[in-house]
Amino acid sequence: MTRIVGERDLDATRFDAEDARAALRDIVRTRRFDERALALQRRGWMSGYPPFEGQEAAQVGAAHAMRGDDRLFPTYRSNALQIARGVPMSDILLFRRGFPEYHSDHDVPVFPQAVPIASQIPHAAGAGMAANYRGEDWASLVCFGDGATSEGDFHEGLNFAGVFDAPTVFFCENNGWAISLPERRQTASESIAIKAEAYGIEGVRVDGNDPLATRAVVADALERARDGDPVLVEALTYRRGAHTTADDPSQYRDGDPDLPAWRTRDPLDRFAEWCEDRGIVDGDFVEAATEAADEELTEAVETAESVPRPDPEELFDAAYEDLPPNVRRQREEAGAVADDHPDSYELDR
Incomplete structure (x- = not known):
């Protein structure tokens, strides 16, 4: 049965003030990472980069929903989720410079970024099946875009998870575009979430620009998954920039009149305003978080540049x-x- 959550009322979401501050802080951190990484790529510091501006709230919310032992299977645009989960920024920068993906000795249970579309989905289902075989109490969370749901790997992964009760949450960031193809051109399905019904699992749709709603929905999904009920979560968000630095969205995107304003609005501005209106943060919070993020980024870049180039x-x-x-x-x-x-x-x- 598909459960459609849609745009959530933040006031009705389970949270406390520190949860909200932590989410806003990580949204600022990851936005600054995205901006800095894009600038570094433009000057030749790295060969290519997939921007994620506009999707920070969805990724931060999902990261904050995970338990420490849950396994993350990221895609190439999941940098905000990895950073909020605890992966050092320098590791992600080094990966983009052609180094091994995890250069540091961090202990975050995260698998390598998947660049081929949807190839990580069966991996996550298989890992969940392994957790069952070993009697271990953790779940997999696998990230992908709406375009990945048109790949065979998506169907195989969900089918295995449904048949074998794999503790897996399939987290689709529906940003409206499969590279240059709008959602309506790559699937005739009413939604992404409704596709779960074909595999006998639950599907749920959430406002992905609301980090607290995303956190609540993903946390519930992970709990269900650990009990043997995999879930497909569709987070409605929006890719504000290009698909990658090799892409020119002006060639195929001329506004998005079919999408509601809440979906295309900057999630950082929206959430910061919401927090300020309720006295959760003051007017200096974002500025202070930005300064701290810039310091963290300077250190991350210096760390990446200090690594000797390989032979x-x-x-x-x-x-x-x-x-x-x-x-x-x-x-x-x-x-x-x-x-x-x-x-x-x-x-x-």
């Missing part, structure tokens, strides 16, 4: 135990290029 020959170390002759030649050629042109492997700072 290009290391690309070949994990490919074969004994390198075939053609791969051995490629390794030697890569080393020779690095020796002759050492500056060519340095990223512009």
Whole structure:
């Protein structure tokens, strides 16, 4: 049975003042990360970047709903969720510079970002099945966009979860666009949440620009999942920027007249105003949180820049135990290029 929550009334959501302050603080932190990362990419500091501006509230709300031992399966646009979950900003920046994804020794139970669309969904269902086999009491939360629901991996993952009662929450950030394709062009379904019915699991829809409502819905879903009832959560949000830094949304998006104002409004402004109106924060809160985030980002960038660049020959170390002759030649050629042109492997700072 699909339960449609829609736009939530924040006053009716379970929370206390510190919950709201923590959510607003992380929305500010992740917004500043997104802005800084975009600026760094534009100057050549990293090769590419997928902006998430507009989706911070959905991701922060979901992160704050998770227990410490719950497993996170992120997609490439889940940076806000990872940061709010505890992944160091420097790890995400290093990944975008071509380094191994988790450079630090943090203990957040999070799997690698999935760049192929929807490939992480069966992984999350399988991990949930493993938790059942081992008698462990944690749930998987897997993130994806609305476009991923048109991929076979989505259907396979939900089908396995439904059949085997895998403790998995499928968290769809419906930002209205599957790259350049609007939702109405990539699915004829009434909603994403209603697709859960085909697999015998619950589907629920929530205002993804409301971090407290998202937290409440995802927390309920995780509890149900741990009891053997997987859930599909559709968070209605909006991608305010490009799909990636290689994308030009002006070529396909000329406003979104079909979407309500609450969905396209900046979730940071909206939530900050709500908190101020109720005396939860004062007028200096966002400014102070921004300053703290900028300090954190400066340290993260310095950490990322301090990591020595890898030897290009290391690309070949994990490919074969004994390198075939053609791969051995490629390794030697890569080393020779690095020796002759050492500056060519340095990223512009």
